[in-house]
Amino acid sequence: MIxxxxxxxxxxxGAGLMAALYASRGARTAVISKLYPTRSHxxxxxxxxxxxxxxxxxDHPEWHVFDTIKGSDYLADQDAVKILCEEAVGMVYELExxxxxxxxxxxxxxxxRPFGGHTxxxxxxxxxxxxxxxxxxxxxxxxxxxxxxIKNNVAFFDEYQVIDLLVNDAGQVAGVTALHIDSGExxxxxxxxxxxxxxxFGRIWKITSNAYALTGDGVAAAYRRGIPLEDMEFYQFHPTxxxxxxxxxxEGVRGxxxxxxxxEGERFMPRYxxxxxxxxxxxxxxxxxxxxxxAGRGIGGKDYVYLxxxxxxxxxxxxxxxxxxxxxxxxxxxxxxxRRKLPDISDFCKTYLQxxxxxxxxxxxxxxxxxxxxxxxxxxxxxIIDAANTVMPGFYAAGECACVSVHGANRLGTNSLVDILxxxxxxxxxxxxxxxxxxxxxxxxxxxxxxxxxxxxIRSGNGRExxxxxxxxxxxxxxxxxxxxxxxxxxxxxxxKLRDLKDRFSRISIMDKxxxxxxxxxxxxxxxxxxxxxxxxxxAALTRTESRGAHFREDFPERDDANWLKxxxxxxxxxxxxxxxxRPVVLGLYEPARRVY
Amino acid sequence: MKVKVKVxxxxxxxxxxxxxxxxxxxxxxxDRVLDLLVQIKGYQDGTLTFRRSCAHGICxxxxxxxxxxxxLACKELVKDVGRTIVIEPLRGLPVIKDLAVDMAxxxxxxxxxxxxxxxxxxxxxxxxxxxPAARERFDDTTKCILCAACTTSCPSFWANDSYVxxxxxxxxxxxxxxxxxxxxxxxxxxxxxADGVWxxxxxxxxxxxxxxxxxxxTAIGEVKKAMLVE
Numbered sequence: 001m002i003x004x005x006x007x008x009x010x011x012x013x014g015a016g017l018m019a020a021l022y023a024s025r026g027a028r029t030a031v032i033s034k035l036y037p038t039r040s041h042x043x044x045x046x047x048x049x050x051x052x053x054x055x056x057x058x059d060h061p062e063w064h065v066f067d068t069i070k071g072s073d074y075l076a077d078q079d080a081v082k083i084l085c086e087e088a089v090g091m092v093y094e095l096e097x098x099x100x101x102x103x104x105x106x107x108x109x110x111x112x113r114p115f116g117g118h119t120x121x122x123x124x125x126x127x128x129x130x131x132x133x134x135x136x137x138x139x140x141x142x143x144x145x146x147x148x149x150i151k152n153n154v155a156f157f158d159e160y161q162v163i164d165l166l167v168n169d170a171g172q173v174a175g176v177t178a179l180h181i182d183s184g185e186x187x188x189x190x191x192x193x194x195x196x197x198x199x200x201f202g203r204i205w206k207i208t209s210n211a212y213a214l215t216g217d218g219v220a221a222a223y224r225r226g227i228p229l230e231d232m233e234f235y236q237f238h239p240t241x242x243x244x245x246x247x248x249x250x251e252g253v254r255g256x257x258x259x260x261x262x263x264e265g266e267r268f269m270p271r272y273x274x275x276x277x278x279x280x281x282x283x284x285x286x287x288x289x290x291x292x293x294x295a296g297r298g299i300g301g302k303d304y305v306y307l308x309x310x311x312x313x314x315x316x317x318x319x320x321x322x323x324x325x326x327x328x329x330x331x332x333x334x335x336x337x338x339r340r341k342l343p344d345i346s347d348f349c350k351t352y353l354q355x356x357x358x359x360x361x362x363x364x365x366x367x368x369x370x371x372x373x374x375x376x377x378x379x380x381x382x383x384i385i386d387a388a389n390t391v392m393p394g395f396y397a398a399g400e401c402a403c404v405s406v407h408g409a410n411r412l413g414t415n416s417l418v419d420i421l422x423x424x425x426x427x428x429x430x431x432x433x434x435x436x437x438x439x440x441x442x443x444x445x446x447x448x449x450x451x452x453x454x455x456x457x458i459r460s461g462n463g464r465e466x467x468x469x470x471x472x473x474x475x476x477x478x479x480x481x482x483x484x485x486x487x488x489x490x491x492x493x494x495x496x497k498l499r500d501l502k503d504r505f506s507r508i509s510i511m512d513k514x515x516x517x518x519x520x521x522x523x524x525x526x527x528x529x530x531x532x533x534x535x536x537x538x539x540a541a542l543t544r545t546e547s548r549g550a551h552f553r554e555d556f557p558e559r560d561d562a563n564w565l566k567x568x569x570x571x572x573x574x575x576x577x578x579x580x581x582x583r584p585v586v587l588g589l590y591e592p593a594r595r596v597y
Numbered sequence: 598m599k600v601k602v603k604v605x606x607x608x609x610x611x612x613x614x615x616x617x618x619x620x621x622x623x624x625x626x627x628d629r630v631l632d633l634l635v636q637i638k639g640y641q642d643g644t645l646t647f648r649r650s651c652a653h654g655i656c657x658x659x660x661x662x663x664x665x666x667x668x669l670a671c672k673e674l675v676k677d678v679g680r681t682i683v684i685e686p687l688r689g690l691p692v693i694k695d696l697a698v699d700m701a702x703x704x705x706x707x708x709x710x711x712x713x714x715x716x717x718x719x720x721x722x723x724x725x726x727x728x729p730a731a732r733e734r735f736d737d738t739t740k741c742i743l744c745a746a747c748t749t750s751c752p753s754f755w756a757n758d759s760y761v762x763x764x765x766x767x768x769x770x771x772x773x774x775x776x777x778x779x780x781x782x783x784x785x786x787x788x789x790x791a792d793g794v795w796x797x798x799x800x801x802x803x804x805x806x807x808x809x810x811x812x813x814x815t816a817i818g819e820v821k822k823a824m825l826v827e
Contacts (some may be wrong), residue, residue: 035650035656035658036658036700036704036743038656038657038742038743039648039650039651039656039657039658040656041650041651041656043651043655043656043742044651044653044655044656053723092724093720093722093723093724096720096724096725097720097724097725098714099713099714099716099772099775099777099778101732101735101736101739101775102724102732103729103732104726104727104728104729104732105729106729107726108726108727108728108729109724109726110724133739134736136655136739136740139655139740139742140739143739147712147713147714148713150708150712150713151713182693211650211651211652211656212649212650212651212652213650245653247652247653344655347654347810348653348654351654351672351674352627352653352674466639466640467639467643468638468639468640469639469640471639510643511642511643511644512643512644512646514608514610514611514644515610516608516609516610516693516694517646517693517694517695517697518646519638519646519647520638520643520644523638
């Protein structure tokens with residue numbers, strides 16, 4: 001069965017919906033998503049969207065640009081960052097015009113809070129740049145953009161799992177093959193332009209903030225079709241996940257004054273980041289937590305620390321640091337402020353920890369959170385396939401699955417929400433324009449055959465290996481060997497074990513042989529994607545013999561601009577071999593400098 | 598601790614009617630009910646079918662009936678539900694397979710109340726101003742995650758599935774009481790029809806079911822009141 005649309009968008013989070021909203025204004029557009037759109041993981045974003053509105057205090061897009069580049073450890077492409085930060089301001093206004101219920105200042109403007117790595121460039125102090133709707137900003141963005149898609153009659157194919165990217169003999173992308181989860185039937189979606197907005201792949205790590213859905217299917221589908229993946233070694237661990245569960249506690253908790261406390265009762269971040277302390281960028285804070293734990297200063301000597309947002313603690317450090325309100329008065333908080341500004345966080349802590357954050361410190365540990373790397377694109381969200389920036393005709397990507405690169409080696413908090421909307425919009429606009437001038441790309445011969453064969457191999461497998469066990473082993477391996485601290489030995493061991501896991505994966509069997517709603521089949525297929533991306537990540541991490549941003553090699557602890565101020569590209573060759581290449585970083589605004597917070 | 602999980606099963610390709618299947622497993626008191634389902638699916642019975650995604654109460658995928666109450670499986674902990682856990686699909690929506698129900702009728706109701714800001718005035722370049730009090734007016738109903746726990750707990754909805762249901766009214770409330778919106782009259786007209794708000798009999802099941810603690814009956818009451826004032 002075939003559907004034809006000028007533009008198809010795969011994924012219905014913020015990037016996909018924004019792309020669809022804009023594409024639908026100029027082209028016949030459909031969104032394909034394995035979830036109902038409102039289930040997408042954009043909805044889990046909490047603290048805010050960064051934009052230099054300057055509503056609370058002086059701020060400038062140029063400061064946002066500098067902070068993002070510094071946060072990226074100078075690996076971000078600076079022209080892309082400029083677009084991100086300049087378009088952020090208009091994007092936040094556009095969201096407000098769409099109806100997004102931002103919190104407000106007393107004079108009715110959009111309220112903003114401090115976030116890690118966002119600073120007043122003159123004073124180096126944290127700046128209020130994160131525009132927020134309580135601690136459910138992502139939920140509001142997802143809802144609002146979905147509402148606009150409904151208003152504009154965007155077509156949705158909900159609960160369709162994309163299995164394969166269709167590339168024809170001319171090297172054009174011609175659409176996708178997707179499994180209709182309800183019927184179990186395969187559909188060909190033939191399109192002039194295909195936009196991937198499929199999100200990340202945090203599920204390959206044991207402790208993660210990511211939803212079950214985030215198995216990297218879109219990224220893997222592109223990789224398997226010979227498209228390289230960029231900067232896969234850079235994966236962000238968010239400092240404050242709930243112990244054991246990985247559920248995110250927003251950086252907004254620290255934005256509101258919360259601090260990290262070790263087993264000796266010490267606020268330790270000033271030792272690592274003397275100026276912005278607990279609001280250093282995420283890579284720095286996560287490493288600091290690990291170093292405290294390693295030095296035996298975890299809580300009770302264990303592998304976690306406390307996030308403390310009790311009012312006595314917060315007000316003590318506000319007084320010590322002489323923190324001021326916008327009007328110059330000393331900043332203080334009450335328990336009521338915390339409950340009002342962080343209601344969902346309070347709810348998570350009560351539900352999962354049986355703790356009230358205004359009464360008890362919260363046990364936290366770093367949690368796998370965000371892929372800086374992904375499908376390489378240029379600033380028009382067109383997918384590029386080599387160091388010469390060759391465009392893959394008809395293929396676009398935006399959001400976490402893509403690598404523009406605006407985040408470089410480490411993303412600043414709030415910038416993913418900017419990224420999905422700014423580059424989602426660009427993907428939609430450019431895909432629609434392309435569809436307007438391009439002819440229909442030919443479909444490859446027997447377009448559904450590879451997807452059908454892949455699923456059939458799983459369905460008919462009769463080995464003894466268990467999908468859930470391989471998945472558990474994979475996630476533990478990635479956490480232990482390809483986490484915050486890495487060495488060549490750890491990574492080589494990971495690659496050996498990954499080969500073993502892949503071998504076991506070839507010998508799985510599943511119980512559900514049916515067609516309708518066969519989620520066991522889909523979970524097995526997703527595990528294949530996870531294994532491929534884990535391997536790409538480990539190979540890229542082994543290749544980069546330096547430490548930069550989120551990628552920390554204990555055997556190469558320094559940043560090495562002479563050799564490594566460049567993006568990596570990892571290719572899966574048709575013979576199954578993995579090949580690495582690089583492409584240059586776009587500089588032009590700020591020369592790389594030592595990074596101190 | 599050891600628990601028994603009884604799940605109401607139905608496979609449309611095999612079964613003529615639903616049946617119960619019981620699983621025994623060893624779990625932690627702080628495990629989520631969702632963790633139990635994931636464990637069963639992974640290691641005991643791969644055919645067990647349910648939706649899930651975020652696993653912390655934000656995405657709205659895993660609403661189901663747990664020990665008789667509509668709950669998100671990811672927000673219920675074993676220690677709060679006991680050693681025998683009975684799980685059924687949401688009531689009032691067609692069962693597709695096991696715990697997965699057909700959500701299409703639910704989302705049609707959502708779409709019917711014009712769930713988007715209506716305001717044709719040219720906005721300023723920057724944000725429209727809105728006072729904190731005006732923003733607070735509709736805060737509660739912005740929390741809705743469209744999980745359908747409320748609508749499928751409502752006896753009025755069970756009795757008549759053409760009733761628009763509490764979730765759609767919550768969504769309408771979110772716009773009707775937003776002072777930037779100008780579509781209140783259109784929404785109130787839709788909700789004044791026979792299948793609109795007046796089918797609500799103030800039974801409060803929805804409030805008890807809501808995983809986001811939205812005061813749904815109050816919101817519905819405010820919509821009714823707005824209709825009378827119009």
